[in-house]
Amino acid sequence: MQHTVERPVPAAQQAADSRDFVAPITLTNDPTADAVVRIVGAVSCTGTLIADDLVLTAHHCVSARSPSGRVLAEDVAPERLRVEIGGGDFPYAESSVRTFVAPECGYAQGEGDIAILILSRKLVGMPTWSPRIDKAPHLGEATDPIGFGRCALDSTTIHREIRTGGQVTAVTPGQFIADASICPGDSGGPVYDSHQNTKREVIGVISASVMDMTSHTVGTSYFTRLDVWQPLFSAAREIADGADPNSLPPFRSCTAPGAD
Numbered sequence: 001m002q003h004t005v006e007r008p009v010p011a012a013q014q015a016a017d018s019r020d021f022v023a024p025i026t027l028t029n030d031p032t033a034d035a036v037v038r039i040v041g042a043v044s045c046t047g048t049l050i051a052d053d054l055v056l057t058a059h060h061c062v063s064a065r066s067p068s069g070r071v072l073a074e075d076v077a078p079e080r081l082r083v084e085i086g087g088g089d090f091p092y093a094e095s096s097v098r099t100f101v102a103p104e105c106g107y108a109q110g111e112g113d114i115a116i117l118i119l120s121r122k123l124v125g126m127p128t129w130s131p132r133i134d135k136a137p138h139l140g141e142a143t144d145p146i147g148f149g150r151c152a153l154d155s156t157t158i159h160r161e162i163r164t165g166g167q168v169t170a171v172t173p174g175q176f177i178a179d180a181s182i183c184p185g186d187s188g189g190p191v192y193d194s195h196q197n198t199k200r201e202v203i204g205v206i207s208a209s210v211m212d213m214t215s216h217t218v219g220t221s222y223f224t225r226l227d228v229w230q231p232l233f234s235a236a237r238e239i240a241d242g243a244d245p246n247s248l249p250p251f252r253s254c255t256a257p258g259a260d
Helices: 228-240
Strands: 036-040 043-051 054-057 063-065 073-076 080-083 093-101 115-119 144-147 163-172 175-180 191-192 204-209 218-224
Touching: 036 054, 054 228, 080 115, 093 175, 093 228, 175 204
Parallel strands: none
Antiparallel strands: 036 043, 036 080, 043 054, 054 115, 063 073, 080 093, 093 115, 144 191, 163 175, 175 218, 191 204, 204 218
């Protein structure tokens, strides 16, 4: 069912919503799925472990909020974030965030809606997925989003879900567009192409979508390209390895260096 509303909104969720304990625990059949994690801060979002100490997500997931919930053009303090591991109804582990890198835009959504969290510790032995930064998304490519979102009318608790996705219908300098079913809390989650027979390669990040109160609704959705932010990935790796951010080449520019 195609939603008729035209205005997409960021797919983050108020952090007051928590995952309830529900027994028995259902273990995933996909051992790589735990690379998709939940991020909790001012809002709750989704992210992807792209290294044992790096989590890829959306910039608006780490943006500061006013007391009324309005997105501010500034970032939250890293210590206000935590990363929950496990796709069931409660996490089996978590990690704090040491710092993160993000562009000087994308605080609400749109251009620059990408961030990379640098964890306080290495999650040794955890599965990781690879960001596809050497190839742009293309028209007709399949998109399969994954997230921890929950729509208001869904009867399930908060847990990791593979969403219904469609084919890429448009590619802009910083984003690509496809029809998909997205819920609040999915923001920052990975998009992969299941037709390539792998879930280990992330082709984009969930940014915003036309949503209603059920996860069965498919609407126009916007995903952040990864290939245009190669300097951000390089900076995150170097900072995680101990580099001073001030010693690195500029990596926060909102002119995406690799954009077509």
